[in-house]
Structures are given as C-alpha cells and as structure tokens.
Amino acid sequence: MISRILRASAGAFIATAIVALPALAATPDLEGFWWPGRAGGGARMPELTSKFPAKSGTIRDLGEPSRTGGNFGDLDVKEAARAAAMKWNPLDEETISNACKPPSIIYGMPGPFPFEIYQSDKLIVIRLEYYDQVRVIFMDGRPHPGPDYPHTTVGHSTGRWEGDTLVVDTTHLAESTMMGNGLRHSDQVHLVERFRLTPDGKNLHWTQDVEDPQVLNNHGTRYSVMERRDGFIIPYECDPAYGLSIQERGGQDQAK
Numbered sequence: 001m002i003s004r005i006l007r008a009s010a011g012a013f014i015a016t017a018i019v020a021l022p023a024l025a026a027t028p029d030l031e032g033f034w035w036p037g038r039a040g041g042g043a044r045m046p047e048l049t050s051k052f053p054a055k056s057g058t059i060r061d062l063g064e065p066s067r068t069g070g071n072f073g074d075l076d077v078k079e080a081a082r083a084a085a086m087k088w089n090p091l092d093e094e095t096i097s098n099a100c101k102p103p104s105i106i107y108g109m110p111g112p113f114p115f116e117i118y119q120s121d122k123l124i125v126i127r128l129e130y131y132d133q134v135r136v137i138f139m140d141g142r143p144h145p146g147p148d149y150p151h152t153t154v155g156h157s158t159g160r161w162e163g164d165t166l167v168v169d170t171t172h173l174a175e176s177t178m179m180g181n182g183l184r185h186s187d188q189v190h191l192v193e194r195f196r197l198t199p200d201g202k203n204l205h206w207t208q209d210v211e212d213p214q215v216l217n218n219h220g221t222r223y224s225v226m227e228r229r230d231g232f233i234i235p236y237e238c239d240p241a242y243g244l245s246i247q248e249r250g251g252q253d254q255a256k
Contacts, residue, residue: 028164028197031119033233034204034226036112041203041225047165048194048207048223056219059210061180064090072183076217081183088182100238102131104153104176106191106210110224116233124159124166129233137168144171151175151187166195178210178220186214202228 057074065071065086072082092098102108105128109115113130124137137159144156155173159166170191178185189212196205203225210220 027121027161028166029119029201030117030124030166030195030197030204032228033114033116033231035114035229035231036110037225037227041205041227042198044223045196045205048196048205051194051207052209052221053219056209056221057216059179059208059220059222063181064088065181065183068181072179072181075183075220077183078215078217081215084184085182090182096240099240100131102133102153104173104178104185104189105133105135105155105170106173106185106189106208107177107179108133108153109193110208110222113236114229114231114233115226124168127233129236131238132236144169155191164196168193168195178212178215184215185210185212188212188214204228 057072057076059075060073062068062071062073065088070082070086072085077085108128108130111130113128115129116127118125118127120139122138122140124139126135126137128134131153133154135154135157137157139159141160142158144158149156149172151172151174153174153176155170157168157170159168161167170193173185173187173189173191175184175187177183189210192209192211194207194209197203198205204227205223205225207224208220208222210216210222212220
C-alpha cells in the first residue's frame with residue numbers, strides 16, 4: 001500500500017512539473033520564396049543593427065573608381081586593395097571568359113534577384129537565382145573545416161539560432177567581387193549573416209558583416225530586406241555571348 005501511495009505521489013509530482021515547464025519557442029519558419037524589396041518591410045531592426053561592429057562601413061556600389069576618384073564610401077580600404085581596384089576595367093567583366101563567372105555570395109546575395117530557402121533542423125539550403133548558386137548551411141554544430149578545404153563562391157557555412165535570429169557564419173570563400181566598382185575581397189574573408197522575420201512573417205530582414213584583414217581596416221556591412229511571395233526560381237543559364245562588350249560584338253559582326 002505504501003509503495004502504491006509513493007508511486008502515485010511521484011506520478012502526480014512529475015505531471016505537475018511537466019505542466020509547469022515553459023513551452024519551447026517554435027523555430028521561425030524562413031522557408032519559401034523571397035523577393036528583394038522593402039515593400040512593407042518596415043524600419044531597420046535594432047536586433048540586427050546592434051550587432052554591427054563599431055566603426056563599420058556600409059558596402060554599397062558607388063560607380064567605377066576612375067569616375068569616383070576611388071571613393072569607397074565609409075569603408076576603410078587598405079592601400080594595396082585600393083590600388084588594385086583603381087586598375088579595374090569594367091569591360092574585362094564582359095568578355096567571354098569572364099561573363100559567366102559567378103561572384104561570391106558577398107556580392108551575389110544582395111543582388112536584385114530572388115532566392116528560395118529550404119529549412120530543416122539539420123540543414124538550411126538557400127537557392128539563389130543569380131548564377132544558379134546553392135548554399136548549404138549546416139545546423140548540426142560542426143566546426144568549419146581546415147585550411148585544405150577548397151575555397152568556392154559559396155564557401156562553407158554553419159548556422160545557429162540566437163532566439164528568433166538565424167546566424168550564419170561563412171568561411172572558405174574564394175577571392176571575388178565585393179563591390180561593383182572593382183573592390184574585391186580576399187580568400188581570407190569572414191562573413192557573418194543574420195536573418196530575422198518581421199512579426200507578420202511577410203518580410204525577411206538580413207545583414208552581412210564582412211571582415212577581411214587583407215582588404216579592410218574596418219568591417220563592411222550590408223542591410224537588406226526580402227518580401228515573401230508565391231513564386232519559384234527561374235534558371236539563370238548565363239550565356240557568355242551576352243557578356244560581350246559593344247566593341248567586341250561590333251568586331252565579330254564585321255568579321256562575319
């Protein structure tokens with residue numbers, strides 16, 4: 001009889017404890033088709049902007065260096081990187097050999113193209129329309145690989161949740177375009193992104209924090225807003241013929 005009473009009391013205690021436990025917050029649902037724009041996106045979120053490092057500079061395209069006198073806004077660009085950017089010729093990007101080379105996600109993610117997100121507890125996959133790039137974000141707590149791991153345009157990404165904010169940490173990015181005026185990041189760049197939904201779930205605010213000690217004396221940051229829509233990614237299917245400059249197309253036409 002005593003054992004029955006003890007078991008009943010223990011069962012009642014466990015049941016009460018379970019009821020008293022706070023409900024686990026649901027993981028935000030980022031899955032879907034996202035279109036660039038600020039429609040209904042609202043003001044910038046302090047939960048994201050407060051994470052920007054002190055004295056960081058905004059990454060934004062300011063035109064060709066030869067026309068701006070090497071103006072890179074409030075980015076503190078190292079002299080070697082500045083000198084290399086000043087030698088950049090935009091016509092070189094339009095040749096057959098270069099026209100279909102995808103940039104790194106630092107430049108490609110904020111571009112005027114949509115992306116899709118597929119979400120699970122182990123992986124988050126972001127499929128970009130721009131150059132048909134696909135990002136795999138590991139959510140299982142694994143570390144970044146060693147220095148022998150290949151550097152690519154999408155790099156190696158790991159993710160974690162900080163409350164309602166998805167934090168994505170990316171390394172192993174190949175040297176590539178950072179701004180559309182010749183400034184390039186190195187293969188030692190470190191990218192941290194934060195993604196956060198608006199309360200109605202209709203807009204996705206996200207940021208980039210770019211650290212590159214070979215190119216910048218400060219951090220570079222971007223702030224973007226995406227709008228949730230019904231839709232799907234269209235294959236980019238880059239054709240290098242469209243990358244030819246007017247001069248090259250004219251020369252080929254004359255040769256025919």
